[in-house]
Each structure stands twice: as C-alpha cells, then as structure tokens.
Amino acid sequence: MTQIGSGHAPGDAPSDAPSEAPSEARGHAPGSVTDRAHIVVVGNEKGGSGKSTTTVHLIAGLLHAGFRVGCIDLDVGQETLSRFMENRRRAREAGDTALKMPEPATLSISTDDSIAAANADNQAAVDAAVARLNATNDFIVIDTPGSANALSRYGHSLADTLITPLNDSFVDLDLLAAINPDTLDVVRPSRYAEMVWEQKKARAIRDGGSIDWVVMRNRLGSLESRNNRAVEAAIGSLARRIGFRIAQGFRERVIFRELFLKGLTLLDLKSSRSAGRLNMSHVAARQEVRMLLRAIGLVEN
C-alpha cells in the first residue's frame, strides 16, 4: 500500500477548538517543490449538500492561485466531478486554450464478488492514483458520494483537510449530530461525525498524520433570519463538541450552478472566451470562494 506522508496538515482540532480559522496560511508557494501534495477531501454523507459544487470551485480557486492540482472522483455512481472534467476538456479543445486544467485520475473500480477483495482492490487503486498525482501536483482534491461506502470512508482517511459543506438548515445539521430542539444542545454525534473520528484514528495509525476538519455553510440565504441565527449557534456549539472548524461558505447563487455544463466555474470567467461578463453577484461569489480558500488556510490571499 502506498504510504501517505505526514504532510502539511494542522493538528486535529481539540474538543475546545476555536471556530475561527487560524491566521497563518498552510498552503505551498505556487510551483514550489514539496515532499507531497496536500490532500483535500470534500465529504458529507447527505446527498445534495454541495460537495461537487465546492470541489470544482476549490479546484478552480487553487489553479488560479498558481498551484498544480490533481483530482479524484470517488463518487463512482454519479461521477459528477468526472463529467465536469469532461466538459472542461471539451471547452479547452473547442478553443478556450487559456483554461487552467487540473490533472484528473482515472480509477478502475473492482468488480470482485467478494466485498473484502473489492474493498482491498479499490483502496489499492486510490493509493495508486494518489501516488501518481502526488508526483506532479501541489494539491489533490477528492470528491466523495452523498452516501456511506467503504471507498468514501477510505478517501476520508487520506485527508489533510476535510471540508464538509452543509445546507443551512437543521435537516442537514442533523447529519453531524442529534440536537435537542428546545435547548439546541448536542444529544449525540451522528454516524458521519463518528465515521470522521474513526478515519482520524485510521490516519494517525497509518502515518501519524492528522485531519483538519472544516465545516462550511452552503446556500446561505441573503436575508438573516431567526432560523439562520439558530443554525449558526448550533454549529458553533457542535464545532466545540465534535472538533471541527467553521469556514464561511457560499450563498445561494445561480452562478454556482450555471456553468457546470461548460466545465467552468465563475473563477474562469475572465480567462474564458465561452463565458459571459462578470456582474456584481459573480464578483461576490468569487470573493466567497477566495474567502473559503483563505479560511481553510490553503492560500495566503
């Protein structure tokens, strides 16, 4: 099995971890030679929470910051990231030569009847993909499916940074922990939070590395409501209880979804001939992506 080195990730967030991002950046200097790529996994076992949207914007944000980026699609059922990459390749071939490209990995998924053998084959395939991408990239960004499976669990254990997008509601929050509806106290961590905890242990045992877990709110409404504030308070208390940091997320904006079929993100708009002009919402959305990269500590500015 490929050994993943200890890398550049910050330490595990302790239970009393601050919910603010630390001020120092933890990314590499663009183009610098480092011992290995920083692995960012985007995960949440709730479907439709914005994982793939966050993944493609992180990839574009890192590319535009001058980094070399590899990517792996572990959602082998939907293959959203893979389809985005095909669209992007097509846009480039159609003449958008300035379009920055990440290096995608192709995984061949095991068809072995034995679950144990299939899991072992799939892990080996992921390890081989990481080793390949590691040779030529500063970052490896991994998208995962919206449901639990062994491949996704293993992917989580490879993370230096785990980003969990969360729709801004108590329905999604329930995926992190059961919450007392009257007091908003955490009753118990969810299966997903326990799975992340297990993968933190697996990672520490395998190579002594640690996973920096960051939760970001997604599809925030433009109006502050009592519900928004209640969700914010509940996430803050959860962060301390189950050990993650909170990063500013994305607002609900059409631009976060409308360029998918072109294989583009709003960060590609200026460099892309096939995209339209920037409006105020695009500028604000761009700023949200940059803020996320900064909050996670992946880029300095």
Ligand SMILES: Nc1ncnc2c1ncn2[C@@H]1O[C@H](COP(=O)(O)OP(=O)(O)OP(=O)(O)O)[C@@H](O)[C@H]1O
């Ligand atoms: N901030 C946002 N503003 C507007 N639309 C969004 C935003 N985030 C996500 N969406 C839209 O929500 C839908 C679900 O998002 P996405 O596919 O990224 O979620 P996912 O977590 O990857 O889903 P799955 O679990 O099925 O893989 C998509 O149509 C996407 O375009």
Ligand SMILES: [Mg+2]
């Ligand atoms: Mg997805």
